[in-house]
Amino acid sequence: MAVVIDGKEAAASVIAAVTEASASLEKEAGVKPGLAVVIVGDDPASHAYVNSKSKMAKQCGFNSIQHSLPEDTSQEKLEQLVAELNADPSIHGILVQLPLPKHLNAEPVILSVSPEKDVDGLHVVNAGKIATGDLETGLISCTPAGAMLLVNRIHGRDLSGLNAVVIGRSNLFGKPMGLLLLAANATVTMAHSKTKDLASVCSHADILVAAVGRPQMVKADWVKPGATVIDVGINRVAAPDKGEGKTRLVGDVAYAEAAEVAGAITPVPGGVGPMTIAMLMANTVIAAYRRAGKTAPRF
Ligand code: GUN
Secondary structure, three states: OOOOOOHHHHHHHHHHHHOOOOHHHHHHHHOEEEEEEEEHHHHHHHHHHHHHHHHHHHHHOEEEEEEEEEOOOOOOHHHHHHHHHHOOOOOOOOEEEEOOOOOHHHHHHHHHOOOOOOOOHHHHHHHHHHHHOOOOOOOOOHHHHHHHHHHHHHOOOOOOOOOEEEOOOOOHHHHHHHHHHHOOOOEEEEEOOOOOHHHHHHHOOOOHHHHEOOOOOHHHHOOOOEEEEOOOOOOOOOOHHHHOOOOEEOEOOOOOHHOOOOOEOOOOOOHHHHHHHHHHHHHHHHHHHHHHHOOOOOO
16 A cells, blocks of 8 residues: 655645744844735635635735735736736735636736746746756746655655656646656656557656546556655545535545555645645745845745
8 A cells, every 4th residue: 555645744844834934034034925816706716725825824924915806807907916016015925816717818917927926936937947947046836846845755856767757738737847857857758638548658657747637537557556646636526425416526546546556645635735835835935035135945
């Protein structure tokens, strides 16, 4: 049976370190890290995510601001709000929750966030820094940063000689994850929906990362015996065994059977999920340290 990688525990230790770093910045430089979270529209799942981000920011001792804009907000209005937040010295991190309503174009909004405040790590400047191997001066996208921290817990920081396969090639996760694994010396394959014989590609992975958004797609026979499996999927599926109309969360990996083969595996929920918010807090405190001219902590 695989070791279960406890994301809740790892996230709690990042949050404790962030809270401590935030308190010492306030004491030494009189600066309280400020995080502004912007949400447009009424999507209940997005509101739930954003509320937990705002709540965690308060728990870390941050100045936590939430802007909830109506569904019919214009592109111009949204970009104007971002411009105000860019200019506000009390705000060190800005996050615009995605996806945006259909009439809005996310790309220019992402590019309108000042790279120094882009705690989501989505601005082309921050994405470009990871791509060119600069992991020190930018901000790294939260979910890949969190997934990488879990990989490091199993394998250490140097992944020389290990094969890593990432399934999924989104800007939010797959691409930066592949680049972080590469920067750590893994031999990386980026697989996606057009990959031929995906099961066979995956079966060579010492580190298998699934981010496809398809419930339980990765089966036990895709997993190399002893591999580390990182499941980034969060899918809500019907759970008639729990009662009529009930649902449960499952990952992109068929957990029970994969856990029989893997060496280590993240559960869903309780694996990568809690790491995303923890790394958002880490990015915010890093941005605040840099703004104050102080050496930022590492997580
Ligand atoms: N929606 C789902 N995940 C994320 C994330 O990491 N950042 C933002 N901005 N929106 C999201």
